[in-house]
Amino acid sequence: xxxxxxxxxxxxxxxxxxxxxxxxxxxxxxxxxxxxxxxxxxxxxxxxxxxxxxxxxxxxxxxxxxxxxxxxxxxxxxxxxxxxxxxxxxxxxxxxxxxxxxxxxxxxxxxxxxxxxxxxxxxxxxxxxxxxxxxxxxxxxxxxxxxxxxxxxxxxxxxxxxxxxxxxxxxxxxxxxxxxxxxxxxxxxxxxxxxxxxxxxxxxxxxxxxxxxxxxxxxxxxxxxxxx
Ligand SMILES: Nc1ncnc2c1ncn2[C@@H]1O[C@H](COP(=O)(O)OP(=O)(O)OP(=O)(O)O)[C@@H](O)[C@H]1O
Ligand SMILES: Nc1nc2c(c(=O)[nH]1)N=C(CO)CN2
Numbered sequence: 071x072x073x074x075x076x077x078x079x080x081x082x083x084x085x086x087x088x089x090x091x092x093x094x095x096x097x098x099x100x101x102x103x104x105x106x107x108x109x110x111x112x113x114x115x116x117x118x119x120x121x122x123x124x125x126x127x128x129x130x131x132x133x134x135x136x137x138x139x140x141x142x143x144x145x146x147x148x149x150x151x152x153x154x155x156x157x158x159x160x161x162x163x164x165x166x167x168x169x170x171x172x173x174x175x176x177x178x179x180x181x182x183x184x185x186x187x188x189x190x191x192x193x194x195x196x197x198x199x200x201x202x203x204x205x206x207x208x209x210x211x212x213x214x215x216x217x218x219x220x221x222x223x224x225x226x227x228x229x230x231x232x233x234x235x236x237x238x239x240x241x242x243x244x245x246x247x248x249x250x251x252x253x254x255x256x257x258x259x260x261x262x263x264x265x266x267x268x269x270x271x272x273x274x275x276x277x278x279x280x281x282x283x284x285x286x287x288x289x290x291x292x293x294x295x296x297x298x
Contacts (some may be wrong), residue, residue, distance in 0.1 A: 072224035073214050079272070083225055083265055090237050091213060093189025098211035104199045107218040108208040113161055114140055114174045116239035118206035121246050123148035124255070126227040127254065127267065129247030133157050136246045143235050145227035148247050149176065158235055161208075163231040166194035166279055174198065177206035184208040186227070187219070208234075224275070229266040232273055245270075245283035267291065 084091055121139035123129060125148040127146055133155035138171050142151055144159040149172050152159055164173050165186040173183045185207050187195045199207060209219040210230065222237040224230030250267050265285070271291045274281045284291070 071237065073221055076223050077223060079223075079269070081120070081248065083212075086265070087261060090189050094187075094211065094213040095216075097187035097189055097192045097195060098213050098216055100192055101185070101195050101199065101209050101218045102217040104195070105218050106186075106204060106208045107204065107208050108182070110222070110238070113208070113233055113238050115143075115160070117206055118239075118240045119242045120235040120240040121244050122232045122235060122248075124151060124231075124245065124247040124249075125151065126180070126247045126249030126252055129188055130155070132134040132246040135244065139244055140236075141233040142199075145231045146230075147172075149173075151208050151247070153271075161231075163227045163232065163234060164268065165191050165227060166192060166198050167196060170194060170198040174201050177203035180206065182206045182208050183231065184210050184211045185273060186212070186230065197250065210234075216291075223269075226262050229269040229273070232270060236277060243279065243281060245281060248283045250283075268293065 073141055076222055118140035121136040121142045123144040125141060125146055129148055129151045132170050132262050133152060136152055137157045141160040143161045146164050147168050148161050149162045150169055161182045162173055162176050163184040182207055185199060209218045212225060215221040222233050224233035235243055250263055270281055271284060
C-alpha cells in the first residue's frame with residue numbers, strides 16, 4: 071500500500087475517532103528507535119489460503135477452519151484462543167493493548183509479530199518491544215512510514231492482519247472469529263469495528279475477491295470517500 075493511497079482513509083479515521091496525527095507520528099518514531107527492519111523472508115504467505123483470525127466470540131467454535139487454512143494470521147487475543155485450541159499461528163498482529171506477553175512469547179518461538187505503534191500506546195511500545203526477539207518484530211504504523219516502520223494499510227488489529235496477508239502475497243483470505251454485530255463490545259470498540267468492516271470492504275475490492283465475512287452485509291457498506 072502506497073501511503074498516498076492510504077492517507078485519505080487515514081485522515082477520515084483520524085477525524086471520525088478524534089485521534090491526533092502528530093501523536094501517531096511520534097509513536098512511530100519511538101518504535102523506529104527500538105527496532106531493525108523486518109526481514110521479509112521470515113513471513114512467507116505467497117499463494118496461500120490465509121485465515122485472518124479476529125477475536126470475536128465466534129472464534130472458539132471456528133478454530134477448525136483456521137487449522138484447515140495454509141497459514142493463520144491472528145489479531146491480538148485471537149492468538150491465545152487459537153493456541154488454547156492447538157492451532158499454530160504464523161503471525162500475530164497487535165497494538166500491545168491486551169496480551170503483550172503472548173506477543174513476546176511468539177517472537178521467542180520464532181513467530182513474526184506485526185507490532186503497531188499509535189498515539190495511544192507509546193508506553194506499551196517502550197515497555198514491551200525491547201523484551202521481544204527483535205528479529206521477529208515487524209514494526210507498523212498507521213501514519214506515514216519512516217525508517218524500519220512500515221504501513222501496509224489497515225486500522226484495527228484484525229483488519230491490519232488482512233492487509234498484511236494481502237501485502238505478503240496471500241492468494242485467498244478466509245475470516246474466522248469475526249462478529250461485527252457483537253452486542254458485548256464497548257461503544258468505542260463498536261466504532262472501531264465499523265472501520266474494520268469498511269476497510270475489509272475496501273480491501274476485497276482492491277483484491278477483486280469476495281470475503282466470506284462480508285456476505286449479506288455489503289449493501290449497508292460505504293467506502294470512506296462516500297462518507298465524506
Ligand atoms: N466482536 C469482536 N470483538 C472484538 N474484536 C473483533 C470482533 N470481531 C472482529 N474483531 C477483530 O479482532 C481483533 C482483535 O480483537 P481484540 O479484542 O483481541 O483486540 P484489541 O487489542 O482490543 O484490538 P484493537 O486494539 O484492534 O481494537 C480486533 O482488532 C477486530 O479487528
Ligand atoms: N491513535 C490511536 N490509534 C489506534 C488506536 C487507538 O486507540 N488510538 N486503536 C487501534 C486499534 O484498536 C488502532 N489505532
